[in-house]
Amino acid sequence: MAYPFQITSMEQYEKAYRESIDNPDQYWSSVAEHFHWRKKWDRVLDWNFIEPKIEWFGGGKLNITENCIDRHLETMGDKPAIIWEPNHPDERTRIVTYNRLHKRVCQFAQVLKNNGVKKGDRVCIYMGMVPELAYAVLGCARIGAIHSVIFGGFSAQSIADRLEDAKAEYIVTCDGAYRGGKDIPLKSVIDDALMGNKVVKRVIVYTRTRTPVSMIKGRDVWWEDEMEHAEAQVERENVVSMPATEMDAEDPLFILYTSGSTGKPKGVVHSCAGYMIWATYTFVNVFQYKPGEIHFCTADVGWITGHSYIIYGPLCAGATSLMFEGIPTYPDAGRFWDIVDKHKVNFLYTAPTAIRSLMGFGLDPLKGKDLSSLKKLGTVGEPINEEAWHWYDENVGNKKCPIVDTWWQTETGGVLISNLAGVTPSRPGWATLPLPGVLPKLVDEQGKEVVEKDENGLLKGNLCIAAPWPGIIRTTYGDHERCRVNYFATYENLYFTGDGALKDENGFYRITGRVDDVLNVSGHRIGTAEVENAINMHAGVVESAVVGYAHEIKGQGIYAYVIFNGHKKDDDMTRKDILATVSRIIGPIAKPDKIQFVPGLPKTRSGKIMRRILRKIAEGETSNLGDVSTLLDPGVVEEIRAGKV
Ligand code: WTA
Numbered sequence: 001m002a003y004p005f006q007i008t009s010m011e012q013y014e015k016a017y018r019e020s021i022d023n024p025d026q027y028w029s030s031v032a033e034h035f036h037w038r039k040k041w042d043r044v045l046d047w048n049f050i051e052p053k054i055e056w057f058g059g060g061k062l063n064i065t066e067n068c069i070d071r072h073l074e075t076m077g078d079k080p081a082i083i084w085e086p087n088h089p090d091e092r093t094r095i096v097t098y099n100r101l102h103k104r105v106c107q108f109a110q111v112l113k114n115n116g117v118k119k120g121d122r123v124c125i126y127m128g129m130v131p132e133l134a135y136a137v138l139g140c141a142r143i144g145a146i147h148s149v150i151f152g153g154f155s156a157q158s159i160a161d162r163l164e165d166a167k168a169e170y171i172v173t174c175d176g177a178y179r180g181g182k183d184i185p186l187k188s189v190i191d192d193a194l195m196g197n198k199v200v201k202r203v204i205v206y207t208r209t210r211t212p213v214s215m216i217k218g219r220d221v222w223w224e225d226e227m228e229h230a231e232a233q234v235e236r237e238n239v240v241s242m243p244a245t246e247m248d249a250e251d252p253l254f255i256l257y258t259s260g261s262t263g264k265p266k267g268v269v270h271s272c273a274g275y276m277i278w279a280t281y282t283f284v285n286v287f288q289y290k291p292g293e294i295h296f297c298t299a300d301v302g303w304i305t306g307h308s309y310i311i312y313g314p315l316c317a318g319a320t321s322l323m324f325e326g327i328p329t330y331p332d333a334g335r336f337w338d339i340v341d342k343h344k345v346n347f348l349y350t351a352p353t354a355i356r357s358l359m360g361f362g363l364d365p366l367k368g369k370d371l372s373s374l375k376k377l378g379t380v381g382e383p384i385n386e387e388a389w390h391w392y393d394e395n396v397g398n399k400k401c402p403i404v405d406t407w408w409q410t411e412t413g414g415v416l417i418s419n420l421a422g423v424t425p426s427r428p429g430w431a432t433l434p435l436p437g438v439l440p441k442l443v444d445e446q447g448k449e450v451v452e453k454d455e456n457g458l459l460k461g462n463l464c465i466a467a468p469w470p471g472i473i474r475t476t477y478g479d480h481e482r483c484r485v486n487y488f489a490t491y492e493n494l495y496f497t498g499d500g501a502l503k504d505e506n507g508f509y510r511i512t513g514r515v516d517d518v519l520n521v522s523g524h525r526i527g528t529a530e531v532e533n534a535i536n537m538h539a540g541v542v543e544s545a546v547v548g549y550a551h552e553i554k555g556q557g558i559y560a561y562v563i564f565n566g567h568k569k570d571d572d573m574t575r576k577d578i579l580a581t582v583s584r585i586i587g588p589i590a591k592p593d594k595i596q597f598v599p600g601l602p603k604t605r606s607g608k609i610m611r612r613i614l615r616k617i618a619e620g621e622t623s624n625l626g627d628v629s630t631l632l633d634p635g636v637v638e639e640i641r642a643g644k645v
Contacts (some may be wrong), residue, residue: 002291002369002425003034003284003285003289004034004062004396005030005034005281005285006285006288007285007420007423009335010423010424011434012423013603014424015478016436017433017435017436020437021437023466024045025043027436027437028044028045028056028437029044031058031277032044032057032277035062035067035276035277035280036062036067036071037062038061038063038451039060039061040060041057041249041273042058042059043055043057043059047468048056049488049494051484052356052484052487052488053259053274053479054468054474055250056249056383056470056628057249057250057470058249058250058272061247061249062247062249062272062276063141063142063244063245063246064247064272064275064276064312064316065105065138065141065142065335067276067316068138068219068312069081069102069105069138069315070100070244071097071231072318073099075100076098076318077097077098077099078097078098078099078127079098079320080095080097080098080320081097081100081320082094082095082131082320082321083399084096084130084131084293084319084324085322085323085339085343086181086323086328087177087178087179087314087330088327088331089331090364093342095450096134098130098318100581101134101315104131104132104135105135105242106142106153107135107231107234107242107535108135108136108464109139109142109143110233110234110242110533111139111204111223111226111230111243112140112170112225112547113143113419114229114230114233115170115201115221116139116201116202117143118143118144118145119143119144119245119271119551120144120146120291120637121145121146121169121170122145122146122147122148122169122170122171122255123136123145123146123147123148123165123168123171124148124149124150124159124163124166124168124170124171125137125140125148125149125150125172125173126149126159126171126173126174126189126190126479127149127152127172127174127186127327127630128151128152128174128176128177128179128184128186129300129323129325129326130174131323132174132223132340133301134310134311137170138311138315138556140254142245142256143244143245144245144251145170145251146166147254147255148168148255148256148338149254149301149306149307150162150257150300150302151589152177152179152186152300152302152304154185154302154587154589155189155389155583155587155588156189156193156195156584157193157584157585157586158585158586159189159190159193159266160194161196162257162265162267163197163199163200163545164199165257165267165477165478166255166477167265167478168200169199169201169202170201170202170204171190171194171202171204172203172204172223172428173190173198173204174205174208174209175187175205175206175207175208175210175211176209176210176211176213177208177325178209178325178520178561179325179326180328180329181330183211185211187203187211187214187600188211188214190203190340191213191214192215196543200219201219203220203221204221204223204226204387205220205221205223205462206222206224207224217642223384224352230406231355237581247272249255249272249274250271250272250273251271251272252269252270252271252474252477253270253271253272253275253276254270255267255268255269255334255477256270256303256304256307256410258317258525259406259526259527260303260412260486260498260516260527261498261517261528261529262527262528262529263529263533264530265527265530266476266477266482267476267478268476269473269475269477270471270474271474273600274413274470274471275312275413275470276312277467277470277471278414278470278471279308279309279314279316279318279414279471279522280314280317281414281435281457281470281493282311282414282415282435282471283308283309283316283317283319284313284317284527285418285435286347286378286404286415286418286435287376287404287421288349288421288423289317289319289347290346290422292320293319293346293375294322294341294344294345294346294347295309295314295349296324296339296340296348297309297310297321297322297349298328298336298348298349299349299350299351299356299381303410303477303524304381304408304409304410304413306564308413309349310323311642313384313414314466315632316353316638319433322343322345324339327353328358329357333361333365335367336348336350336364337366337369337371337396340373340374341369341373345373345374346375347374347377347378348374348377348378348396349380349406350378350379350380351379351522352379352381352382352383352384352385352523352605353380353381353382353522353553353554353555355379355384355388355391355392356385357553358469359563363395366396366562369504371396372395374396374401375401376403377397377402377403378404378405379405380402380405380406380415380448381520381523381524382523382555383429383510383511383512383513383555384429385429386428389405389428389429391405392616393428402421404418404419404420404421404426405419405426405429405430405432406418407431407509407511409475409497411472411487412469412472412473413470413471413473414471415435415487416434416438416440416469417431417433417435417509417511418433418436419431419432427508429510430504430508430510430635431508431509431510433507433508434507434509435469435521437467437469438465438469439462439465439466439467440460440463440464440465440466440501441465441511441555442460442501443461443464443491443494444462444472447491447492447494448491454583456502458502458504459502459503460501460502460503460512461500462497462515463496463497463509463511464491464495464496465494466494467494467570472495498514498515498516499511499512499514499515500512500514500515517529517611519546519548520548520556521551521555521590522553522554522589524554527589528545528548530586530590530626531558531560531592532544532546532560533585534582534585534590535560535582536580537585538578538581539566540566540574541562541564541565542563542564543562543601544560544561544562544563545560545601545609545614546558546616547559547561547614549594549615549618549620557593558580558590558591558592558594558612559592559594559599559618560592560595560596561601561640562596562597562598562613563598563600563601575595578592578595579592579595592602592615594618594645595645596640596643598643599644600634601614602614602640603630603631603632604631604632605630605632612626613625613628617637617640617641617644620644622641623639
């Protein structure tokens with residue numbers, strides 16, 4: 001498959017960008033034509049950011065799995081769609097061709113149907129990184145069920161909250177998952193999440209780790225039994241494959257929960273057509289994919305990066321996507337390099353956190369590894385510091401691979417600001433230029449566009465986007481008002497990203513980090529309010545305040561100030577108890593790195609916590625805490641500073 005919409009020079013980029021802004025209807029029609037539609041759209045775009053209402057390719061009908069799979073079968077049926085690399089190198093690699101993927105996805109779609117799943121039903125997927133996870137996701141899409149994948153690091157309580165919010169009646173899970181040296185008992189976590197749940201009708205369990213699990217009669221079924229049954233059915237009824245359900249362009253494709261500045265995660269909803277086009281368009285352009293290349297995105301499918309750049313983007317483009325079950329440091333810190341060497345990977349896409357953590361092991365793990373197949377590198381999820389950028393460039397890319405620094409969010413569906421590998425210029429630490437269709441604006445607190453440059457000649461402001469691109473969030477599940485308030489109400493007629501950014505004289509953007517109360521820990525978004533809620537659940541905790549601080553490897557660490565008034569064994573034990581509570585309520589990924597017990601919190605007379613001060617103390621700044629005279633009790637600041645951990 002060639003990509004007529006692939007941009008291959010700076011001039012083409014400039015032309016495409018101009019066209020996409022001056023005449024979006026025409027530009028995006030010319031891209032959308034290269035997808036498979038059951039019925040062509042009536043109008044390209046209909047939108048306002050007030051409600052908000054965003055409709056791309058209205059009246060069009062399609063199914064994304066026909067674009068991901070069926071249309072490739074004739075010419076590429078025997079090509080690998082997914083190369084699966086297991087957690088432990090001693091286990092066998094699995095290669096899933098497009099033909100095989102088609103067969104398995106249809107079979108699993110049949111399984112879903114046999115178990116009562118219908119178009120529009122929500123299916124929660126809580127699995128490890130096995131090919132069956134891709135079959136589950138695509139099986140849902142095949143019949144128009146809305147999948148909601150939950151990352152394996154979330155707790156039973158988090159799952160229960162998401163199940164309730166999505167009103168999900170079906171779950172697909174594994175007995176367990178391998179991640180490094182750990183076996184994570186996924187089914188057992190699901191069982192805890194389902195205590196008292198009366199809504200879930202069916203749990204489908206795939207066997208991966210052979211961990212003993214409880215199987216509740218009438219509710220739980222084995223994946224293997226169901227697949228066998230579906231296969232026999234297909235043979236008996238002599239049907240070739242499970243037909244794809246025809247979907248409206250704007251029908252929801254999936255929900256993915258993400259943290260914001262409120263205590264409760266939001267169910268970000270993406271649409272069938274717009275998301276498909278954005279994931280594929282950005283995949284082909286940012287990574288400059290060439291047919292036959294091996295694409296390795298190290299994210300987990302539990303996050304948006306895995307959705308867009310392990311599954312939907314690559315498969316729609318007929319690419320070969322490498323899916324890795326494990327972690328970069330198991331069995332040793334050379335695991336990524338072994339995989340690149342073994343599978344002759346051409347593009348590696350990972351998080352700055354992973355790079356920083358691997359840097360810490362020095363160059364030994366790279367010795368003897370042939371990385372010459374690599375042509376391009378990428379990073380995602382957090383700002384990359386220059387030291388890590390250069391290490392990646394020199395030791396992994398051998399100074400011959402362009403690096404794309406891709407800025408985007410769960411809500412954006414795919415990359416919005418990035419250089420295009422080898423086509424537009426790169427600059428360490430800078431995401432650089434917006435993709436066609438993306439209109440960034442930097443505004444001040446009042447929403448006025450920033451026009452005055454700072455002392456370094458840069459514009460600095462809160463990053464907003466002024467018009468919709470095809471992959472933009474459509475709603476937050478079950479609560480459209482929440483979507484409006486969160487993203488479209490801060491500034492009039494703008495989508496607000498929650499990030500701050502700088503812009504230089506070339507029009508390059510540098511993302512400086514969140515300007516709201518959201519942390520980015522190892523590239524994972526965590527709301528401070530969520531962590532505070534979890535800490536406050538612990539008996540004896542009166543109140544808490546959570547802030548981020550610079551962390552050498554994780555990017556940001558979590559620092560919690562806790563007022564504790566209960567039975568205290570000793571500080572250390574109580575800290576561990578609080579961590580156990582946070583793990584129980586959210587999951588291990590949200591555990592604070594530091595907990596300081598404090599007598600009080602710095603509050604204004606109106607009761608607002610002055611986080612600015614807490615942030616400074618957490619960063620180790622001892623002088624210059626700014627004006628504390630508006631505080632109710634300025635003395636508390638001194639006590640907090642003295643007790644810093
Ligand atoms: C941050 C991940 C700097 C940013 C795809 C954003 C980045 C949040 C970059 C979204 C980057 C992502 N440079 N910061 N290249 N990419 N971010 O929803 O703060 O998990 O708002 O999506 O990660 O995180 P999310």
